[in-house]
Amino acid sequence: MKHRPATILIVDDQLPNRRLLEVLLAPEGYVTWSAASGREALERIALEAPDLILLDVMMPDMDGHTMARILKSKPQTSAIPIIMVTAMVDRHSRLGSLEAGAEDVLTVPVDRAELWLRVRNLLRLKAFNDFLRDHGAILEKQVRARTAELQRFRTAMDATADAIFLIDRTSLLFVEVNATACSMSGYTREELFKLGPAALGGTEPDAARRVIEDVVAGHVEHRLADVQLRRKDGRQVSIEVTRTAHRLDEHWTVVAVARDVTERKKAEHRLHHLAHYDALTSLPNRTLFYEVLRKTIGQASDGRGRVAVLIVDLDHFKKVNDTLGHAVGDELLVRFSDRLASCIQLRDAVGRLGGDEFAIVLMQEDPHDDVQARAVSVAHAIREALHAPFDLRGRSVVSTASIGISIYPEDANSADTLLQYADTAMYQAKQGGRDTSRFFTPQMNADALVRLELEMALRDALDNEEFVLHYQPKVHLGTGRVVGVEALLRWQRPGHGLVSPADFIPVLEECGLMVRAGDWVIASVCRQIRLWRASGIGDVQVAVNIAQRQFIEGDLEAEIARVLAGNDIPAHLLELELTESSLMANTAHTVAVLQGLRRRGLQISVDDFGTGYSSLAYLRRFPVDKLKIDIAFIRDITSRPDDAAITLAIIGLAHSLKLEVIAEGVETAAQLAFLQGHGCDQIQGYYFSRPLPLAALEVLLREGHALPPVTAMATAADAEAVALLAPR
Numbered sequence: 001m002k003h004r005p006a007t008i009l010i011v012d013d014q015l016p017n018r019r020l021l022e023v024l025l026a027p028e029g030y031v032t033w034s035a036a037s038g039r040e041a042l043e044r045i046a047l048e049a050p051d052l053i054l055l056d057v058m059m060p061d062m063d064g065h066t067m068a069r070i071l072k073s074k075p076q077t078s079a080i081p082i083i084m085v086t087a088m089v090d091r092h093s094r095l096g097s098l099e100a101g102a103e104d105v106l107t108v109p110v111d112r113a114e115l116w117l118r119v120r121n122l123l124r125l126k127a128f129n130d131f132l133r134d135h136g137a138i139l140e141k142q143v144r145a146r147t148a149e150l151q152r153f154r155t156a157m158d159a160t161a162d163a164i165f166l167i168d169r170t171s172l173l174f175v176e177v178n179a180t181a182c183s184m185s186g187y188t189r190e191e192l193f194k195l196g197p198a199a200l201g202g203t204e205p206d207a208a209r210r211v212i213e214d215v216v217a218g219h220v221e222h223r224l225a226d227v228q229l230r231r232k233d234g235r236q237v238s239i240e241v242t243r244t245a246h247r248l249d250e251h252w253t254v255v256a257v258a259r260d261v262t263e264r265k266k267a268e269h270r271l272h273h274l275a276h277y278d279a280l281t282s283l284p285n286r287t288l289f290y291e292v293l294r295k296t297i298g299q300a301s302d303g304r305g306r307v308a309v310l311i312v313d314l315d316h317f318k319k320v321n322d323t324l325g326h327a328v329g330d331e332l333l334v335r336f337s338d339r340l341a342s343c344i345q346l347r348d349a350v351g352r353l354g355g356d357e358f359a360i361v362l363m364q365e366d367p368h369d370d371v372q373a374r375a376v377s378v379a380h381a382i383r384e385a386l387h388a389p390f391d392l393r394g395r396s397v398v399s400t401a402s403i404g405i406s407i408y409p410e411d412a413n414s415a416d417t418l419l420q421y422a423d424t425a426m427y428q429a430k431q432g433g434r435d436t437s438r439f440f441t442p443q444m445n446a447d448a449l450v451r452l453e454l455e456m457a458l459r460d461a462l463d464n465e466e467f468v469l470h471y472q473p474k475v476h477l478g479t480g481r482v483v484g485v486e487a488l489l490r491w492q493r494p495g496h497g498l499v500s501p502a503d504f505i506p507v508l509e510e511c512g513l514m515v516r517a518g519d520w521v522i523a524s525v526c527r528q529i530r531l532w533r534a535s536g537i538g539d540v541q542v543a544v545n546i547a548q549r550q551f552i553e554g555d556l557e558a559e560i561a562r563v564l565a566g567n568d569i570p571a572h573l574l575e576l577e578l579t580e581s582s583l584m585a586n587t588a589h590t591v592a593v594l595q596g597l598r599r600r601g602l603q604i605s606v607d608d609f610g611t612g613y614s615s616l617a618y619l620r621r622f623p624v625d626k627l628k629i630d631i632a633f634i635r636d637i638t639s640r641p642d643d644a645a646i647t648l649a650i651i652g653l654a655h656s657l658k659l660e661v662i663a664e665g666v667e668t669a670a671q672l673a674f675l676q677g678h679g680c681d682q683i684q685g686y687y688f689s690r691p692l693p694l695a696a697l698e699v700l701l702r703e704g705h706a707l708p709p710v711t712a713m714a715t716a717a718d719a720e721a722v723a724l725l726a727p728r
């Protein structure tokens with residue numbers, strides 16, 4: 001760029017002086033302006049400022065000093081360098097010039113070289129100062145622009161509805177946040193700067209670091225993530241986050257933009273609910289029920305389980321609508337759906353398919369669970385539940401239902417077909433006169449009939465005193481003597497003889513009669529103990545089996561206390577046997593009940609031990625006196641090393657916990673010898689005695705049958721030779 005020549009204003013009242021200076025400066029290429037007085041000079045400067053002023057000190061209207069002071073006092077002119085030109089050479093005069101603001105003083109006659117040098121130096125100084133001033137102004141402008149830009153950026157950041165968090169990769173701390181981040185999290189900016197994503201996400205720092213590293217590596221860039229943000233007040237906010245990584249020099253920063261989606265999630269949830277649940281009954285609608293059925297079938301197909309589908313349709317529902325009105329009809333549907341739900345278990349599902357048609361899916365929980373039998377029980381329970389009239393706005397309404405049942409996999413493999421077949425079966429139930437149920441498969445209908453008869457007969461059995469108790473002795477291996485008996489429930493079914501417990505106990509459980517039957521057993525046993533004490537037989541300890549339901553329903557402890565007191569017998573004569581699995585279920589409550597019973601002096605033993613998953617540590621928590629080794633281990637104890645090892649482990653475990661051990665199902669002398677040889681305390685089994693009816697047991701007790709003492713039974717071969725029931 002070509003520089004413009006410097007402009008120099010010469011101020012002197014003497015024309016020759018001005019001319020002389022112009023002439024002297026001309027060779028240097030400067031542009032010179034002239035003024036004959038201070039006033040004229042000021043006017044000229046006001047038009048355009050020169051780069052330098054050569055100023056005469058002595059002038060008539062305004063002397064040089066005055067003019068210099070004026071120029072230096074104004075910001076527009078203070079930077080113009082002034083050289084005073086004076087004939088006065090004394091120190092006082094020079095200092096006066098400098099004091100007035102002049103940068104330099106030249107004395108006349110002017111030396112050409114000195115003039116050039118001084119002018120040049122001052123012009124250079126001025127140029128440098130101008131540059132500094134201009135540069136400062138530019139910098140200042142840039143800073144102002146940058147600040148404004150940042151301010152705009154921050155305003156924009158703060159104005160967005162999304163929360164923005166800048167996270168430092170190394171420290172995992174927030175280094176910048178916007179206003180929404182503060183309002184969303186409930187923290188101030190300063191508080192947030194001490195936190196990082198782990199604190200807000202409620203995760204471990206390692207997990208947060210993995211996420212940040214993934215973002216930096218580009219694995220999750222721009223992907224939306226649904227996360228829960230934990231506010232300062234502890235509330236959770238559902239947010240949707242996008243994260244991007246940015247690198248500046250060696251530093252990585254991750255920008256997380258979070259949007260509060262709580263309202264959207266709620267709306268989605270509401271929509272989902274509307275789309276999947278029936279508005280009247282709040283039950284799953286056809287769509288959701290179909291999904292549940294499909295999933296249940298999927299699970300069953302993995303585990304080779306069975307599934308039952310029941311379609312339940314109210315009979316003549318239209319009449320209710322027509323006679324009592326639609327609103328009453330609606331109310332009946334709601335109340336009926338409540339009763340339906342009470343007929344199934346937690347793991348089952350019920351839905352409303354539409355109108356007065358409902359559906360139920362029953363799932364098999366374990367291999368012993370018979371879904372087909374349960375379907376019969378549930379259908380029966382639904383019909384029973386409908387026996388009580390509905391009180392609908394003061395009107396008593398009785399209703400019945402027709403039920404159709406299909407079974408996976410016997411009838412079909414798909415949800416559609418199963419529903420269709422259950423519907424067909426339901427239609428057959430309607431055809432069959434309503435208020436009944438039908439399976440899709442004829443054979444299943446026959447089975448259902450048998451099962452229903454069994455259920456009905458069992459209900460009568462309790463009222464008609466058809467149950468009896470048999471007793472199997474328990475023998476102490478140290479003394480060989482009978483130390484107690486186990487009471488076993490038997491059913492003397494009229495016209496059928498003695499029914500196997502395996503056939504009726506599960507039905508008792510399924511149709512909810514187990515607690516009543518259990519109470520009957522406890523009452524009968526206690527009465528029997530009292531009778532034995534009154535007779536010559538004396539004290540006999542009797543073990544009764546307690547079902548899991550007896551712990552859950554009713555007040556077992558109070559019931560037992562009442563019966564013991566009613567018969568005036570000591571508590572230690574009653575022993576309770578629980579299976580390992582019922583002990584493990586519902587632990588807190590079970591432990592409390594057992595502790596109460598044990599404080600009263602009852603003996604507690606764990607039945608079928610070894611078939612569950614009890615660990616030593618777990619067992620310690622239960623108040624237990626005895627472990628009964630399951631028959632499954634005893635059966636092959638002398639031929640299968642595994643069973644022998646488990647039996648030995650149980651004996652060792654029991655003794656280390658100061659518990660007694662009893663082996664059940666001992667049938668041979670070899671089994672007996674093994675158990676005796678390894679310190680088992682008691683046995684029970686056919687080897688000594690089968691379960692006996694009361695009269696036979698009383699003979700055995702009176703005659704004092706016993707096993708020979710342990711020393712006489714050293715080996716298995718010896719044991720075989722020992723008389724089975726040697727009289728004492």
Ligand SMILES: Nc1nc2c(ncn2[C@@H]2O[C@H](COP(=O)(O)OP(=O)(O)OP(=O)(O)O)[C@@H](O)[C@H]2O)c(=O)[nH]1
Pocket residue numbers: 280313314315316317318319321325326327328329330333354355356430434
């Ligand atoms: N109150 C009420 N009625 C409904 C609703 N949805 C359907 N309905 C009525 O329920 C009745 C269903 O009738 P159906 O099941 O075909 O016949 P039904 O009278 O029950 O006779 P059967 O099923 O053959 O024993 C129809 O009258 C429908 O209008 C509802 O949400 N509320």
